[in-house]
Amino acid sequence: MNKIFEVPMYAYSRSPDQDSETPIRRPVVVIGAGPIGLGAAIDLAQQDVPVVVLDDNDKVSFGSRAVCYAKRPLEILDRLGCGQPMVDKGVEWSIGKVFFDERKIFEFDLLPEDGHERPAFINLQQYYFEEYLVNRVTELQAEGKQIEIRGKNKVSAIGAHDNHATLEIDTPEGPYNLEAEWLIACDGARSPTRQMMGLDFVGRVFEDNFLIADVIMEADFPTERWFWFDPPFNKGQSALLHKQPDNVWRIDLQLGWDIDKEEEKKPENVIPRLKAMLGEDVEFELEWVSIYTFQCRRMEKFRHGRVLFAGDSAHQVSPFGARGANSGLQDTDNLAWKLKLVIDGKAPEALLDSYSQERVHGAEENILNSSRSTDFITPKSDMSRILRDAVLDLAETHDFARPLVNAGRLSVPCTYDGSALNMADALDGPECTRPGSPCPDVKLGDDFLLRQLGGEFTLLTIDADAPDLIEEDGIEVTRLALSAKEDTTGALKARYLGDEPSAVYLIRPDQHVAARRPSFDENLFRAAIRRATGKE
Amino acid sequence: MSDLNLQPNIPGADDFYAGLLAAHDGLSKEDSDALNARLLLVLANHIGDRAVLDNAIAVAKASA
Numbered sequence: 001m002n003k004i005f006e007v008p009m010y011a012y013s014r015s016p017d018q019d020s021e022t023p024i025r026r027p028v029v030v031i032g033a034g035p036i037g038l039g040a041a042i043d044l045a046q047q048d049v050p051v052v053v054l055d056d057n058d059k060v061s062f063g064s065r066a067v068c069y070a071k072r073p074l075e076i077l078d079r080l081g082c083g084q085p086m087v088d089k090g091v092e093w094s095i096g097k098v099f100f101d102e103r104k105i106f107e108f109d110l111l112p113e114d115g116h117e118r119p120a121f122i123n124l125q126q127y128y129f130e131e132y133l134v135n136r137v138t139e140l141q142a143e144g145k146q147i148e149i150r151g152k153n154k155v156s157a158i159g160a161h162d163n164h165a166t167l168e169i170d171t172p173e174g175p176y177n178l179e180a181e182w183l184i185a186c187d188g189a190r191s192p193t194r195q196m197m198g199l200d201f202v203g204r205v206f207e208d209n210f211l212i213a214d215v216i217m218e219a220d221f222p223t224e225r226w227f228w229f230d231p232p233f234n235k236g237q238s239a240l241l242h243k244q245p246d247n248v249w250r251i252d253l254q255l256g257w258d259i260d261k262e263e264e265k266k267p268e269n270v271i272p273r274l275k276a277m278l279g280e281d282v283e284f285e286l287e288w289v290s291i292y293t294f295q296c297r298r299m300e301k302f303r304h305g306r307v308l309f310a311g312d313s314a315h316q317v318s319p320f321g322a323r324g325a326n327s328g329l330q331d332t333d334n335l336a337w338k339l340k341l342v343i344d345g346k347a348p349e350a351l352l353d354s355y356s357q358e359r360v361h362g363a364e365e366n367i368l369n370s371s372r373s374t375d376f377i378t379p380k381s382d383m384s385r386i387l388r389d390a391v392l393d394l395a396e397t398h399d400f401a402r403p404l405v406n407a408g409r410l411s412v413p414c415t416y417d418g419s420a421l422n423m424a425d426a427l428d429g430p431e432c433t434r435p436g437s438p439c440p441d442v443k444l445g446d447d448f449l450l451r452q453l454g455g456e457f458t459l460l461t462i463d464a465d466a467p468d469l470i471e472e473d474g475i476e477v478t479r480l481a482l483s484a485k486e487d488t489t490g491a492l493k494a495r496y497l498g499d500e501p502s503a504v505y506l507i508r509p510d511q512h513v514a515a516r517r518p519s520f521d522e523n524l525f526r527a528a529i530r531r532a533t534g535k536e
Numbered sequence: 537m538s539d540l541n542l543q544p545n546i547p548g549a550d551d552f553y554a555g556l557l558a559a560h561d562g563l564s565k566e567d568s569d570a571l572n573a574r575l576l577l578v579l580a581n582h583i584g585d586r587a588v589l590d591n592a593i594a595v596a597k598a599s600a
Contacts, residue, residue, distance in 0.1 A: 390573035400581040 003287075005127040008058040009134050012152035018176040025164060026052050027343060029180035031193055033149050034061065035126065036311030036328035037186030038133035041147055042080045042140065043336035046455075049343055050146035052178075053137075054169060058151030060130035063288035064214050067123050067242065067250055068322035072413040072438060073329040074118040075511070079455050081139070083118070085132045090122030091243050096225040098395070098407055102232055105396040107224075110410065115443040115491040117450065121410065123244050125214075126325070158183070158196045158307075165306050182339060183307045186328075189295075191313035199304065203297020204371065206318065208378050209255040210292050213270055214248050217284035221249070227407040229377070229392055233276035238377050238407075241277075248287060251277065252319075254378065261291045294318045296371045298363045302331075302356040310335060315363035320373035320408035323366040330413055331359050337455065337509035341533060346474040351534030354421050362414040369409045376406035413438040416512060423506075423515035423528045429498040439511045442491045444482070449492075452480055455509050457529065459520075462492065464502040466520035472529040477506070508532055540591040 010033065017024045028044055030037045033055035041051045069086065077083040097107040110120040140147050152172050159166035165183040169176055185193035194201060221241065228239040237254035244250055253273060255264060263269060270289055278284065298315035302308060311328030335355045341347035379385035394401035416422065416436035425434050432440055442449040457477040459466055462484055470477045484493040497503050506515040506528045515528035530536045546552050559575075560568045580589055 386569050386573045387577075390570055390577055393570070394574055394577055398578075401577060404577070 003127075004131060005060050005062050008151065009060050009131065010055070010149040010151040011058050012150070012172050014171075014173060015148075015150060017178055018171065018173070020176075023166065023177040023179045025179035025181060026050065027180075028052070028182045028184065028339070029054060029165075029167065029178065030184045030186060031055075031155055032186035032188060032311075032313070033057075033130075033134075033151075034186060034188065034311070035066070035129055035133060035325050036332055037184070038130065038137065038149075039076075039080060039329050040184050040186060040310060040332040040336060041149075042082075042133065042136055043332055044340065045137075045140050045145040045147035046080070047336065047340045048145070049340055051148075052180075053147075053149045054153040054155060054167075055149065055151055056154035060134065061126040063212075063290060064125035064127065064244060064248065064250060066126045066129070066322070066325035067244055068326075068410075069122050069124060069129070070322060070326045070411040071112065071116060071118045071120055072411075073326045074122070075441065075450050076329050076333045078118070078451065079333075080133075080136065082132045082136050085135075086124060086129065087118065087122060089128055089245055090124035091223055091245055092119045092122050093223050093225060093243070094120055095222070096227065096407075098392075098405055099226065099228040099231060100389075100392040100396070101230050103396060105392060106402055106405075108402070113491075115489055116441040117443075117448040118441070121322075123242055123250075125244055125248065128245070129325075155187075155192065155196075158193060160197060160305055160307055163306065181306065182343070184332075184335070185307060185309045185313050186311045186332075187313050189312040189316045191309070193307070194299065194309065194313055197304065197307065200300055201297055201316075202300070203295055203316070203367070205295045206293070206374055206378070207257045208293065208374075209257065209259055209261065209264075210294075210319075211251075211253045211255055211264060211270065211273070212288075212290045212292065213251045213253070213274060214244070214287040214289075215251060215274060215278075215284040216246070216248055216287055217278070217282060218247060219249065219278070219282060219284075229388075229407075231277075234273070239277065240407075249284075253277070255291070265289055265291055292319075294374075296367045296374075298360065298367060302359055303352050308335060308339075308352065308355065310359075314359070315367065317363075317366050317370040318374045319370075320377065321366070321370050321410055322408070323370055323411045326411040327362060327366050330362060331355075333510045334359055338534075341475075344474075347533040348535065354419065354534060358416045358419050358421075361416060361419070365414045366411075373406050373408045377408075421508075421514060421532045421534070423524075423531060426515070426517040426524075427500060427503055429500055429503060429516060430495055433496055433505070433513055433516065435513050435515055437513050439507060439513060440495045442487070442495060443489055444487070444492075449482075450511060453507055453511050455511075457509060457532075458507045459525065460496075460503075460505040460507055461520065462496055462503045462505075464504050464519050466504055466525075467522075470522075470525065470529070472526045473533075473535065475529050475533055477525075477529060506532065540588045540595065542595065 028051045030053045044051045094110040112120045154170045157168035167178045226241040240252040242250040302314045310331040391404045422435035459479045514532040
């Protein structure tokens with residue numbers, strides 16, 4: 001049987017655009033049919049923006065690649081109509097164990113607070129994720145949405161202009177030209193778009209190599225994240241074991257810097273390493289092996305006129321913390337509603353600069369966290385190793401040292417503190433819902449808050465009066481009226497009121513808080529809507 | 537400035553210092569370095585005040 005990633009999912013077929021005498025101009029073209037490109041395209045198509053996705057390949061991701069998906073991206077995928085298959089297929093986990101040398105030094109539980117629909121984390125091979133996204137594209141096409149993926153369409157040249165971009169595209173049947181009013185580049189860390197446009201990508205290279213192996217085995221290891229510092233089977237280095245669906249296990253082995261990558265990738269060298277780790281008698285089959293070196297870097301800004309960068313093309317992090325695909329989905333979540341408003345003439349183009357500002361802020365946070373994890377996992381000096389080992393030795397018996405152990409700070413969404421779209425906080429409420437924050441979920445009877453918020457501007461009132469609909473300069477804001485008195489779990493009060501008796505929140509289409517006050521005030525909320533859409 | 541105490545504060549300073557040296561008696565350089573690192577972390581956690589710790593790092597750096 002062929003693996004899913006060996007079968008073309010969006011085979012090349014000729015587009016009428018290729019036969020046009022003059023280049024056709026499309027409202028939005030996305031380059032790259034990876035998770036981020038498809039996420040952007042689905043989000044826009046759901047909002048009735050016609051979108052064409054170009055990809056130089058015609059298959060889903062080769063090998064498992066990104067395997068850890070966090071709660072916030074799953075919530076975003078719910079809005080994109082793909083959350084459920086992810087959670088149904090994915091492996092839920094919350095326990096992590098940390099080993100040092102031959103000893104287990106402690107374990108942790110990421111058990112989330114109650115009242116969230118989605119789990120803290122699932123593990124799932126990237127090729128399944130992409131398959132569900134491609135299925136969703138097909139579903140949207142059946143509903144009449146204008147979305148298409150063009151396989152084997154490789155962009156060979158880009159011209160950036162004031163009000164559009166021009167593209168030269170190679171196909172199996174020869175080249176053609178296309179124009180895009182807006183171009184979204186989701187073409188990965190080596191982004192050809194970024195290179196063709198001569199744009200910067202500055203940061204830090206970590207001098208290390210990691211072997212990733214996906215092995216298929218019937219093993220009775222529990223569904224937990226196991227991380228080793230300096231294990232007997234990989235002395236002086238680190239190792240990670242993680243479960244994926246279909247009895248596939250992800251193993252990461254740190255190899256150091258001075259190695260021969262091609263040699264190390266050969267099964268005759270990989271298998272003895274894995275046997276040393278798993279035990280001589282464990283039967284396993286190799287599904288995929290890769291060696292990676294990583295960097296932490298980002299573009300200075302993610303918007304260059306009509307060209308927008310999202311995902312790894314805009315920022316790259318180390319894999320520790322699962323901050324790659326997870327942050328990329330938060331990019332498109334931030335971008336799609338803004339682009340929709342700009343295309344519809346309901347917001348100025350400058351709103352898209354806030355995409356860059358807010359997501360640069362997110363990328364900085366991710367780069368900081370993943371660089372620190374890397375510095376802990378791979379000490380860069382004798383003293384940093386001495387301190388690291390001291391932390392690990394103390395953590396075995398003393399609670400206080402455990403927060404210092406850094407085997408990856410797992411992805412959490414960032415709060416857009418200081419964003420130009422936020423109003424000053426006018427509620428003496430909980431920190432977790434201050435302006436800029438992603439809304440935390442709350443169970444509401446048989447439903448959940450995030451599902452009720454959906455993907456439009458919402459005025460959330462909790463024990464407060466307000467009009468059911470406000471329209472401000474083309475932006476419609478509908479009210480969601482809730483009462484903390486009806487919430488027996490207490491989560492609504494804990495997360496949205498604190499000690500205040502009432503609150504009114506303006507919530508953006510990406511479910512981030514734009515403004516909050518104890519009560520409704522028409523002028524102030526109209527100002528908040530204008531600010532959140534880049535109009536003041 | 538944080539209230540990092542830079543005035544004499546350890547009663548029986550000589551006894552404390554002797555205890556510190558005694559803890560290192562017979563240790564290799566490697567084991568002594570590891571002991572110092574653990575001690576540093578234990579003390580830093582006890583202090584717990586980030587401003588005091590940052591100030592202590594600055595004072596230690598400036599005294600070489």
